[in-house]
Each structure stands twice: as C-alpha cells, then as structure tokens.
Amino acid sequence: MSASASASQAYDREAQNDRRLNDLASQLSTLRKVTTDIGNQASDSSFVQSTTDAFSSLSTSIKHSSHRLARSSGVSLPVYKTVFLILIGVLVIYLIWRLV
Template identity: 65%
Template sequence: MSTSEGYDREMQNESRLNELALKLSSLRQVTSDINNQASDSSFIQSSTEAFSALSGTIRHSQQRLKRSAGVSYPIYKTVFFILIAVLFIYFVYKLT
C-alpha cells in the first residue's frame, strides 16, 4: 500500500469520525430536549385542566339533554314519523 492510499484512508476515517461526532451531538441534543420537556410539568397540568373543563362541559350538556328529552317526548315521535316517511318515500321512489 502506498503512502497516498494510506493518507486517503486516513482522511476517509477522519471524515467518518467527524460525521459520527455530529450524529452523536445531535442525539445528545434530542435527548436533552426530551428530558427538558418531560420535566416541564406545566404542559401536563394544562392538559389536565383542559380535560377537566371538557369533562365538566360534557356533563353539563348531558344534563341538559336529559332534561330536554324528559320534557319533549312528543318530539321523538315526530322525528320518528318523519324518518319513516322519508324512508318510505325513498323506497317508493327507488322501486319506480
């Protein structure tokens, strides 16, 4: 092996070593960012508060729906009859 081939291989090895050092540095930065975000509990707390508010809103909507369903029973009958009429018209139209 000649001196120039040895020098070329040494340069390739040095280049690869630099590439690996850059990749390792990037990996360390990503790991550090993940650690910082995981230790920051404000995101978790804000998510918990948002889910609590959503749960309260859903509970309130559910209570209002129960009240309206209990008071307006004839509305269900009307909707049912309209649905039956629409399906009947659809099937009659489809058969002709």
C-alpha cells in the same frame, strides 16, 4: 525501484487511513449533534406540559357538559316521547320519499 514502490504503497495506505479517519470523525460529530439534540428536546417539557394542560382542560369541559346533560335530563317523560315521535316521523317520511 522496489523501495520507491513500497514507499508509494505506504503513502497510499496512509492517505486511505487518513480519509477513513476523517469520515469516522465526521460521523462521530454527527452522532454527537443528534444525541445532544435528542437530549435537549427530551429535557424540554414545555410541549408535554402544554399537552397535559390541554387534556386536563378537555376533561374538565366534558365533566361540566355531562353534569349539565344530567341536570337537563330531569325533564319530564312526555318531552322525550314527543321528541322521539318527531324523530320517528321524520325518518318514516324520509324512507317513504326515498322509495317513491
């Protein structure tokens, strides 16, 4: 009986080792897939390139806008004074209306 018990234990250990080996193989396969996906995404530079192009376009647009603003700021000083006085007037009227 001890020989059959020993054989049974050996069979159980072998089955347990096979399960662990299959689990390890499954985990290794998953790791390989993840590594491959990461490598594929890292080598795909189209997203990075499109983002770089978008920021470049935005930078160019801001430069053009700032140049237009600089050219338009050549307007005479009385126009700025008038706009400033109108804004102050609107602010004062709003504050008075708010207090009442």
